[in-house]
Amino acid sequence: MASGNGAHGALALATPAQVNRDLLERHQRRTGDTYWRAMALFGALFVLGIIGFLMRLSDGFSDKAVWGYYAAVFAFILTTAQAAPLVAIAPRIAKGHWRRPISRAAELWSVVGLFNLLLFIPLLWVLPSLEDTRRTLWFFDAQDPNFSQVPIFSPHIWATLALVGLVVTGFMLLWVSALPDLAAVRDSASGWRQRWAARLAPNWQGTSQQWNFLYHRTGILGAFYFIMLIFVHFLISVDFAMALVPGWIDALFPITHAANSLQAGTATLLLTMFCLRQFGGYKDYIGLDQFWALGKLMFALSLLWFWFWFSSFIVLWYGKKPSEQAALQLMMVGPYLPAFMAAFVLNFLVPLFTMIWNPLRKSIWGPTLIATSILIGTLFDRIRIYVPAYSVPGIGNRFVEKHELSEVPKSILPDMADIFMIVGAIGGAIFIYLLASKVLPVINVWEQKEMLLYRVHKPFHRIEVLVLGKRD
Amino acid sequence: MQEHIQLTPKEINQELLSGVLGTPKWWLGLVAFLLLVFLTGAGAFGYMLNKGVGVTGLNRPIMWGFFMTNFVFWIGISHAGIMISAILRLTQAEWRRPVTRAAEVLTVFSLTAALMAAPLVHVGRPWRAALWVFPYDFGRGVWPNIRSPFIWDPAAVMTYLTASTLFVFVALIPDMAVIRDRATGKWARQIYGYLCMGWRGTPRQWKLQTVAGILLSALVLPVFVSVHSIVSWDFAINIGVDGWHSTIFAPYFIIGAIHSGVSAVTMVMALMVWLWKWDKILRPDHFDAIGRLLIIVATTWFFFFIVEFFFAIYTKEAPELALRELQIFTRPYVFLFLIFIITAYFLPVPLWMFKKVRRNVKWMFWTTVSVNVGMWLERFLIFVPSLARKTPLEFNWGTYHPSIIEMLMVAATFAWVAMGMLLFSKVFPLIPIFDIKEGMIVRDEVKIGRAIVPASIRE
Amino acid sequence: MALRSVLGLFTDENVVADAMDSLRAAGYTSSEYELLTGVPYPEGTFGEEEPVHKLYRWPLVGAACGFIVGLVLTTGTQLAYPLVTGGKPILGIPPMAIIIYEGTMLGAIVFTVIGIIFESRLPRLFMGAYDPRITEGYIGVTVTAEEDRMGQAERVLREAGAEDITRGWETPR
Amino acid sequence: MAGENWGMIVDVDKCIGCQACVVACQSENNIPINEEKHFNERRAIEWIRVERYWEGEFPDVKARFIPIMCQHCGDAPCEPVCPVFATYRNDEGLNVQIYNRCIGTRFCSNNCPYHVRFFNFWEPEWPESLHNQLNPDVTVRSRGIMEKCTFCIQRIRRTKRTASRAGADATDEEFERSLDPACVNACPTETLYFGDFNDPESKVSAMKEKESKRDGRAYTMLENLGTNPGVIYLKKIDKHAEDVAHG
Known part of the structure; x- marks a missing residue:
């Protein structure tokens, strides 16, 4: 690879003490106008979303079809915001130093999980119980005595528990990995911040025992968050989408659903990084290094998007069973072709043909723009899955054929309430993220300090090289 | 923790070329034995060619048996080389250095074994199949049917074989220059001189060598993914066999391939330590690192296994349920299933959790052998019971007993790969010499207080 | 006039870098001297120019x-x-x-x-100045120039600290 | 000669499981003699076979028979998987097998849900005494290739030739016996009907139309696979089950 000496995030601050002071100062500084403007904007969107939700609520839960866009938005937040923390977890396990400045920004997205948990609640009323003998993860079948041993509300119960587990794990991870920073805030800040930090990190002193605890717990919680996320995607994608479409059997779909979330999570984090760098004043910390590394990751995940999609598609296309044809018709080539094409282009074609150029990967704007494209594409992708799935007639009706979709329903366009809810939910997620960023430093202070220990610039004969140490 | 290899470049040359410039005592005997096994298999093939496919245990409905299982197994092993070599190169994992060459060569030979294992020998009329794989019989104006997965297969496997052979060749150029400089015979000097094309080691050549490593890795990876996906579609696109028709097959096969492939590389590493005494270069660290990788790979594979299984019973369709019953609860498959699940996952993975096991060559060798036994059975259990319980027409359900001919030919592929690796090791170094030397240059350490943390130079 | 080559063998990286500086000071252009190593060093270790390639x-x-x-x-x-x-x-x-x-x-x-x-400018039919010791850890610096500048090149290399100097290969033009 | 869509109707209700169709097919199409060991090895070749299922518990046991031959699917799963175009759908609605092209991958057999494609594991052999009974109109298949029911394409060809010479149409009544495949001619109970589904006046078209109505008995095998078979089955009229159902 080309020499990247100048490409690393410029570190003007050489000693841990300087970094500490600088970052804590930035965190506690009087909030600027940009922040308030953003808060106002996203707060307004949030309110709009609540209005949209109330409009939708007035339609009641009897018609599932109108809730399709709502389900898509829920899945979208699950796919983007709740997956973003993984981008901090995976490189931490692989001991990549480049992740250090952005790991907090990633983990902070787990706060939005709480918001998504609230979004999930209405879906419990939207989703019919298992009494209609549709397929389900939980093998409920009223006719078959072997399969009727589970509660008829299994999908609702277990998906809720799993989602709660995911959110709790996310908060735990955020809290444990922020302990040293909270202690630093506790020791240096004043006012409400100090009180909160003292409450959250009462006895962090930085003993080696505490550090070992921290390394250990972040590792375990990270792995657990990953497993929980896959599990939640599994439950949601099967019981809240796949099982609603008669005859749609796609064993890969839950994994595709989760894999898409890795791509979208990376894109979310890239946009977050861009905003922190451009508007948050963290230019000194977040540099080309991070954009380059995440850009490469996002490129690889965009190729995986295609691979996962094609692996499902070729089997269904070639198999040509009527049930498979109907499922393809419903979600890809039929009424939702435009949404699918948008997802295909934005999630795969655009990243493919732009990101193969290294100069573009290794820039600030390149990965950011592609990340935007991917996020929009993911929204379309979720819409083309959830809206048709919820619009299939006969869900909840036990007298409707459950093994094959006999007629593909017409497409549903978003109405005013849907549009309000889409922008509102996204606005709300960002609003909550912005709030959270005031409580915790957005740049991980201790990881940043630790990096200075392991990352040394040294002369090597006639050049200066970067030496990266890796702790066992 | 990466322990330091304390060798001068000259010592590295001597150490790693010991097999090329000299002949280890055991070498000739081992090659002769493998050749014998291989020739027995070839003889069995000759017999089959003469008599017909009837000499196998195949029947209706089990039209694919040992050969296809073996084919998929070897395709799986071939995914090791690129997994180790390309992914670890792209992620700049330092411990890859001594392993890459052996892994790539394993890829090449196992791909040839795969070609040998099925497409050519298992068909009814191999003489016509040869015309179909190699220059096609254009004369009669009949073109291949590109809608068939059996046309995608050779396209993918040939691409992969060409790519990995070239990959090995490019990385061999500097090492062949080393042999050219060391070889004593006039002919050897001449031949290695031609092969390395006059390599001198200018900064330009080295830079291109480095760029080539990364660029070719990036290009081979998508091929790597496509090969086993396409092989899996040989099965997954069948609607005639309910147990095969699953969308998860492509990723499931890939991760299974990586599982068995990385295990095979570990076996080769252990053999390199034992046979050539390269323990100065292949340290316990390397086994430790590959052991950790294996835990992740094995667990991901197991997850896919569970999902595949789960969605088979999710449909609650009769043939699927009958198949699972045969596969798991019926003799003799129940024994195979138990052996498979224990050897492929429940025996090795808990063992790898212990650092002592991961750092012990013997343990790593035997656990990875166990994985490959299990993974061979895994393929068998996917293919054969599914065919035995193809559709709801239970009148046609069948059983399968492999014949001795099939077993001999399967054994021959194993002998072929082992023999190929040994022959290669006689002509070229199995551990990339320049990579080891480079690893010593970029190795550094960072001092933090009294602790010394191993580090590496990044450009 | 035919070109001649001379090869100096070094063991220390810093000495090589100095030798290259001396060659430059003595008026040899970058196309006239060349570095030969048995290992890929990080780019610019010897202060050599970055090779430009169009491989992509x-x-x-x-x-x-x-x-x-x-x-x-x-x-x-x-x-x-x-x-x-x-x-x-x-x-x-x-x-x-x-x-x-x-x-x-x-x-x-x-x-x-x-x-x-x-x-990589391969295959190279004529090896030019080369020594098998390069693949054994020595670092070589070759100078290829007109015959009358050979003496000077040899002197520069020797003064820079070359352990061994060999010459006499002819490079056809 | 586009236009025909040859097909068959199997009235399961009439089948008595006598296997006459199987024997007729064997001798018409030069199929080697299936000995006991061939059945034990599961390598017997029967282009048409009568599957027998037992139903019910002793003493109330019933044998159910269903003749199964190549279904000549409209969207045949066996066709696209062949790498050498050895099998394809011709313009007479037949799923044809070209023996010369076949290399014996057996992929088509795996992808056939009806198990009606047969592989020649050995070179075919007949006892000396039977050498002169081979049908000259049908190829003897060598080992290593797939074969299957052709709807006796040799008879269709011959009838067409005869008919065109006489200036008539092959589907006319007078040619019925020579057009029908061997199995149809051999069936003592008129279980099997053969004809052109594209010809609205043919017997099979009329039967199809009648039986495809709401209370008709028509069904195709493994319908959920969407293979669109050219063989239509007529359900068994189960008096006993009806009696049980109605008390």
């Missing part, structure tokens, strides 16, 4: 060729022999995509390897 173009050209060949092959054979099988379209895109994809990747890889060899 090769795979793109190869991919384009492979894509076209794949496309022609898949469409051509199906149109030449349009048999309906299994109710699948004659020009079904998914199977064609698979073959075209493999063709594209094969083209890209083959061209890349050709590109690597070409850009």
Whole structure:
């Protein structure tokens, strides 16, 4: 690879003490106008979303079809915001130093999980119980005595528990990995911040025992968050989408659903990084290094998007069973072709043909723009899955054929309430993220300090090289 | 923790070329034995060619048996080389250095074994199949049917074989220059001189060598993914066999391939330590690192296994349920299933959790052998019971007993790969010499207080 | 006038860097002296110029060729022999995509390897100044120039601290 | 000669499981003699076979018979998987097998849900005494290739030739016996009907139309696979089950 000496995030601050002071100062500084403007904007969107939700609520839960866009938005937040923390977890396990400045920004997205948990609640009323003998993860079948041993509300119960587990794990991870920073805030800040930090990190002193605890717990919680996320995607994608479409059997779909979330999570984090760098004043910390590394990751995940999609598609296309044809018709080539094409282009074609150029990967704007494209594409992708799935007639009706979709329903366009809810939910997620960023430093202070220990610039004969140490 | 290899470049040359410039005592005997096994298999093939496919245990409905299982197994092993070599190169994992060459060569030979294992020998009329794989019989104006997965297969496997052979060749150029400089015979000097094309080691050549490593890795990876996906579609696109028709097959096969492939590389590493005494270069660290990788790979594979299984019973369709019953609860498959699940996952993975096991060559060798036994059975259990319980027409359900001919030919592929690796090791170094030397240059350490943390130079 | 080469062998990296400086000071251009190592050192270790290459173009050209060949092959054979099988379209895109994809990747890889060899300036028919010890850890610096400047080159290399100096290879022009 | 869509109707209700169709097919199409060991090895070749299923518990046991031959699917799963175009759908609605092209991958057999494609594991052999009974109109298949029911394409060809010479149409009444495949001619109970589904006046078209109505008995095998078979089955009229159902 080309020499990247100048490409690393410029570190003007050489000693841990300087970094500490600088970052804590930035965190506690009087909030600027940009922040308030953003808060106002996203707060307004949030309110709009609540209005949209109330409009939708007035339609009641009897018609599932109108809730399709709502389900898509829920899945979208699950796919983007709740997956973003993984981008901090995976490189931490692989001991990549480049992740250090952005790991907090990633983990902070787990706060939005709480918001998504609230979004999930209405879906419990939207989703019919298992009494209609549709397929389900939980093998409920009223006719078959072997399969009727589970509660008829299994999908609702277990998906809720799993989602709660995911959110709790996310908060735990955020809290444990922020302990040293909270202690630093506790020791240096004043006012409400100090009180909160003292409450959250009462006895962090930085003993080696505490550090070992921290390394250990972040590792375990990270792995657990990953497993929980896959599990939640599994439950949601099967019981809240796949099982609603008669005859749609796609064993890969839950994994595709989760894999898409890795791509979208990376894109979310890239946009977050861009905003922190451009508007948050963290230019000194977040540099080309991070954009380059995440850009490469996002490129690889965009190729995986295609691979996962094609692996499902070729089997269904070639198999040509009527049930498979109907499922393809419903979600890809039929009424939702435009949404699918948008997802295909934005999630795969655009990243493919732009990101193969290294100069573009290794820039600030390149990965950011592609990340935007991917996020929009993911929204379309979720819409083309959830809206048709919820619009299939006969869900909840036990007298409707459950093994094959006999007629593909017409497409549903978003109405005013849907549009309000889409922008509102996204606005709300960002609003909550912005709030959270005031409580915790957005740049991980201790990881940043630790990096200075392991990352040394040294002369090597006639050049200066970067030496990266890796702790066992 | 990466322990330091304390060798001068000259010592590295001597150490790693010991097999090329000299002949280890055991070498000739081992090659002769493998050749014998291989020739027995070839003889069995000759017999089959003469008599017909009837000499196998195949029947209706089990039209694919040992050969296809073996084919998929070897395709799986071939995914090791690129997994180790390309992914670890792209992620700049330092411990890859001594392993890459052996892994790539394993890829090449196992791909040839795969070609040998099925497409050519298992068909009814191999003489016509040869015309179909190699220059096609254009004369009669009949073109291949590109809608068939059996046309995608050779396209993918040939691409992969060409790519990995070239990959090995490019990385061999500097090492062949080393042999050219060391070889004593006039002919050897001449031949290695031609092969390395006059390599001198200018900064330009080295830079291109480095760029080539990364660029070719990036290009081979998508091929790597496509090969086993396409092989899996040989099965997954069948609607005639309910147990095969699953969308998860492509990723499931890939991760299974990586599982068995990385295990095979570990076996080769252990053999390199034992046979050539390269323990100065292949340290316990390397086994430790590959052991950790294996835990992740094995667990991901197991997850896919569970999902595949789960969605088979999710449909609650009769043939699927009958198949699972045969596969798991019926003799003799129940024994195979138990052996498979224990050897492929429940025996090795808990063992790898212990650092002592991961750092012990013997343990790593035997656990990875166990994985490959299990993974061979895994393929068998996917293919054969599914065919035995193809559709709801239970009148046609069948059983399968492999014949001795099939077993001999399967054994021959194993002998072929082992023999190929040994022959290669006689002509070229199995551990990339320049990579080891480079690893010593970029190795550094960072001092933090009294602790010394191993580090590496990044450009 | 024929060109002659001289080769100085060094063991210490810093000495090599100094030797290259001295050569530069003595008026040799960068095309006249060359560094030979047995290991890839990080770029610029000896203060040498960064080699410029155009390798990244090769795979793109190869991919384009492979894509076209794949496309022609898949469409051509199906149109030449349009048999309906299994109710699948004659020009079904998914199977064609698979073959075209493999063709594209094969083209890209083959061209890349050709590109690597070409850009490395291989094969080199005439070895020029070389010593087998280079693959044993020595670092070589060669100077290739007119015969009358050989003495000076040899002197510069010796003064810079070369352990051994050999000369006398002729490079045909 | 586009236009025909040859097909068959199997009235399961009439089948008595006598296997006459199987024997007729064997001798018409030069199928080697299936000995006991061939059945034990599961390598017997029967282009048409009568599957027998037992139903019910002793003493109330019933044998159910269903003759199964190549279904000549409209969207045949066996066709696209062949790498060498050895099998394809011709313009007479037949799923044909080209023995010369076949290389014996057996992929088509795997992808056939009806198990009606047969592989020649050995070179076919007949006892000396039977050498002269081979049908000259049908190829003897060598080992290593697939074969299957052709709807006796040799008879269709011959009838067409005879008919065109006489200036008539092959589907006319007078040619019925020579057009029908061997199995149809041999069936003592008129279980099997053969004809052109594209010809609205043919017997099979009329039967199809009648039986496809709401209370008709028509069904195709493994319908959920969407293979669109050219063989239509007529359900068994189960008096006993009806009696049980109605008390």
